[in-house]
Amino acid sequence: MKLSFVYILKCSDDTFYTGVTLNLEKRLEEHISGAHPGSYTEKRKPVELVWCSEFTDINLAIEKEKQIKKWSRPKKQALIDGKYEDLPNLARKRFE
Numbered sequence: 001m002k003l004s005f006v007y008i009l010k011c012s013d014d015t016f017y018t019g020v021t022l023n024l025e026k027r028l029e030e031h032i033s034g035a036h037p038g039s040y041t042e043k044r045k046p047v048e049l050v051w052c053s054e055f056t057d058i059n060l061a062i063e064k065e066k067q068i069k070k071w072s073r074p075k076k077q078a079l080i081d082g083k084y085e086d087l088p089n090l091a092r093k094r095f096e
Helices: 024-033 058-069 073-080 084-090
Strands: 004-010 016-021 048-055
Touching: 004 024, 004 058, 004 073, 016 024, 016 058, 016 073, 048 058, 048 073, 073 084
Parallel strands: none
Antiparallel strands: 004 016, 004 048
16 A cells, blocks of 8 residues: 655745645655755745645545645644634635
8 A cells, every 4th residue: 555645845935835746755855955956845845744634545635635735824834733624614715
């Protein structure tokens, strides 16, 4: 069973970056070293791992990554802080 990871990095400009990977240690090193010129985190170093979760199904991990990327900053912060009970109340409201 191969594990995959969804993770959130806090960047030097106080923004969050959410990603998914099969090798968390290697991917973090790539973010830290700036291995991908022009990437979001390469221009915002240093970065710090502030949250991650393991998945046994890469498809579920990708789905969760996409979901988190759409979240507001306060909702991501609640996840990072482990305030899971706050997550439903922090959903983005769309009024038209």
